[in-house]
Amino acid sequence: MPIAVRLVVVGGGNMGAALVGGLVDGGWDPASICVVEIDAAKRDALASSTGVNVSADLVPADGAVVAVKPGDVAAVSARLAALGVERIVSIAAGVRLAALEAVAPPAAPAAARRRQQASASRKARTTAAPPRTRPQGAWSNASPR
DSSP, rough: OOOOOOEEEEEEEEHHHHHHHHHHHHTOOOOGGEOSSSHHHHHHHHHHHHHHHEEOOOEEEEEEOOOOOOGHHHHHHHHHHHHOOOOOESSSSSOHHHHHHHHHTTHHHHHHHHHHHHHHHHHHTTTOOOOOOOOOTTOOOOOOO
């Protein structure tokens, strides 16, 4: 019987593992997260370090974060949609919203647009903030003296 969880993270590489680690450290119940990873060693490492569920196969969930190579996002998203996952977010570089809209259920694109609008609103509020200061020499290519 498949695991039904709050969030499925597809891809347990650097981005997926960092996201899951941050969620668990931030207070999410590890039992509410499942990481889908094809590499058994990565699955075992994530399960032991974070306590989340792991699987080699996609599982039903309330929402999904797709953290796979850009060329695999459409196929993974289509399979998630077929499982009934309505909220799908991709963190893969270069994947456009239209690519997700083409395969995702009708509720997902509207949710993605609302998040983009909220993000634009936050950006508008933060552009009036004073610039951050940095210590002299920080982020410099110059060698230390």
